[in-house]
Structure formats: structure tokens, C-alpha cells
Amino acid sequence: MTQRKERADALRNREAVLAAADDLFASSQSPRSVSMDDVAAAAGVGKGTLFRRFGDRTGLIQALYEARIQPLRDAVDSGPPPLGPSTPPHDRVRALLDAVLRFKLDNRHLALALEEAGSGSPYHAEHYTWWHRTLRDTLRQIPSVPSGDFAAHALLAATRADLVEHLSGQEHFTADLMRSELASYVSKVLADDNDSDD
Template sequence: MPERTRKDATRNREAVLAAADALFTRCESPDSVTTADIAAAAGVGKGTVFRAFGDRAGLLRALYEARLEPVRAAVEAGPPPLGPAAPPRDRALALLDAVLCFKLDNRRLALALEGSGGSEGSSPYRAEHYERWHGLLREVLDQVPGLTDSAFTAHALLAATRADLVEHLAGERGLPRERMRADLAALARRVLAPGGAE
């Protein structure tokens, strides 16, 4: 009996994540997707969603983490330009590009998660996903010769990948993806050029 219950819980969790993924991909505004919508699309009750994820923010975090896993694996152990064997400046540029591409590919979900700050009323800069991006980038920037404040530089560079800015540029202004990637790379190169961050 407990084994069947675990299997049911796993199946329900996967169904909820798949339903949320589909709804956020199709939605015009992330605020329009409710927990009730997700439960109905998954064929489960709202109570099942709350038991599995705690609340809407918990569901958003779980979905974000599931989508983020391939990027994390590439950063932590992959080959250059993201993996640890790449030169630090190249790795920083590749990491920023990966963050931007991730936000572009997951615009509605990133907006919903960053808008909530991870929990009601808290700063998005305290959210686990932001702390992870910042920590990864700061570790790389610590290895860049001549860079005096890797923590602040990581914050400043990540600001260019905020979901609301990405949505404004890509969604409202219609900036092409490759232009946004090139502009971010050019900014990062200027900041990380020898003597550029002093």
C-alpha cells in the first residue's frame, strides 16, 4: 500500500509539473495561471498540488529547477565554454549567455518566479534560484585577474538578465534573441576587460 501511494504521488507530481509547464508556455501573463488551472489541467485536485509543492511559489520553484537542471549540469561539469576547464572570462561570458537564453526560453515562468521573489513579499535577490546564479557567476569572476569585487560585478551583470528586462526587450520591444545575446556579451566583455572593472 505505501509503495502504491508513493507511485501515485510521483505520478501526480509529474502530471502537475507537466501541466504547469504547458500552461506557462502558452499564457500571455504568468499571473493568469492559477493553482486551480494547473490542478484541472493535471487531472488532480488542488489539495494534491498543495501537498506536493506547498503553494504556488513552491510549484514555480520546482518547475524552474526542473528546467534549469541541464544548464546547471553544463556549468558544473560540462566542457568549455561553460565547464570548469574554460578560461574564466570565457566561462563568465558563456554563463551569462546561458542565463539569458534560459530566461528567453522560459520567459513566462521566469517572470512569475522573479515577480514572486520566491515567497510572498520577499526580494527576488533572496530567492534560491538567484542566489545560485549569483554564486556560480561570482565563483567564476573570482578567477578573473584584476577584478576587485566579484560579488558586486556578478550582481551588476545578472541585472541585465532580469526576467522583467528580458520581457521588456524581447516581448515589448521585439528585440531579436541574437541581438540581445550580442549586446550582453559586449557589455560583459567591457566590464571584464583588463582594467575595465577598476
């Protein structure tokens, strides 16, 4: 009985920490300004609890990012069109990249914090390898794309959080303009003029 209570308390603490971190990253001027001390204070837990649960700041950011992106991943893995696997490949590539960009726009500081976390190459991160594999496998179904593996990297580069932040903050791109520019770029990569699906 005591063990069950501890598990429930631990779950509540985890949810409180993730909610506090989410609020702090969403309202911060820069993701670098959010510290473990800030998160612990906002969540009402000891700093040691954060380190025991998440390991370090990078682990906390990764856990929060995964919690945020899981519904989107579920839709990509097994959902209906336009994201799900039954979608025609040209349409799915467009939808996947638009979904990545919208997620980055909606979670700008969290996504930027993850890219800046300094936990090794961002291209080895689990969330990146998953997106790359999904996009690559879809691109390989399109004969006009010469290298699905490289094309997946190149297209995902257009959705990097640091680029989204630069375009939004420095070049004053609106979300709609970014989405429109990305869609136009994707169409050219997919050689849509010769696309019998359109």
C-alpha cells in the same frame, strides 16, 4: 507493496502537475493569469493535491523552475567547456551569462512568474544565490574585474526576466540581438582589450 504504489502514484501526479504547469506558463499571455485551479484542472488532480505537494503557487513555480534548470546547473557544476569549471575564466563568464539569458528567453513566462512570485527578496532565492556564487567565483579569477561580488550582481541584473520581457515585448529585441548586446556588455566589463586570453 501498497506503500510503493502510493509513491509511484505520487510521482506520476507530480510529473503530471509539472507538465501541466509548464504548458500553461508557456502558452499564457501573462504568468499572473495562471492559477492553481488552472493547473489542477489541466493535470487532472484535485487542488488539494497541489497544495499538499507544493505548498502554494510559489512553491509550484519554484519546483517547475528547478526541474527545468537542473540540466543546465549540472553542466555548470561538472560539465565540459564552455560552461564547466575547467573553462578559462573569461570564456566561462561569457558562457554562463549567455546560458542564463538563453534560459530566460526559452522560459520567459516561467522565469517572470518566479521573479513576480512575491516570496521575499529575489536575491535570497536559492537559484539566484547559486548563479551569483558561481559567477562571482569565476570573476574573482580575472584581475581586471575590481569586485567579483558586485560585478556578479550587476551582470546578472542584465538577465532579469522582467528586463528580458520588456526588451522582447516592448522594445522588440530579437533573441539574437539581446545575446549580442549582452556579449558586448560583458566584454567591456571584463576589459577584454587588455585580456591576454583573447
